[in-house]
Amino acid sequence: MTTTKPKSFKALRMYAQMRNCDTKDLGKPINMDPGAISRRMTGKVEWTRKEMYAILEFLDLTTDFLPVIFPEDIYEDYVL
Numbered sequence: 362m363t364t365t366k367p368k369s370f371k372a373l374r375m376y377a378q379m380r381n382c383d384t385k386d387l388g389k390p391i392n393m394d395p396g397a398i399s400r401r402m403t404g405k406v407e408w409t410r411k412e413m414y415a416i417l418e419f420l421d422l423t424t425d426f427l428p429v430i431f432p433e434d435i436y437e438d439y440v441l
Contacts, residue, residue: 369402369403369404370401370402370430372430372432373430373431374402376420376426376430377420382419383395384399384402387416389419390415390416390418391411391412391415391416413427413430413431414427416430417430
């Protein structure tokens, strides 16, 4: 039996933590409750493009960070 790593968006968590943001704070710019953010952070629900750009803007990150914060393969272990 194989186990899979949970989807975690490690870079997003790291950048949010650096700015003292929690799921409630991340939900503000996209009008989402912490539960909805949590479902996205665990990969149960996909982020929309609009949500991704709003989160980048909220964290004061350029669009260059899009593949880092929201990697196509969210199982990546590295963080820039």
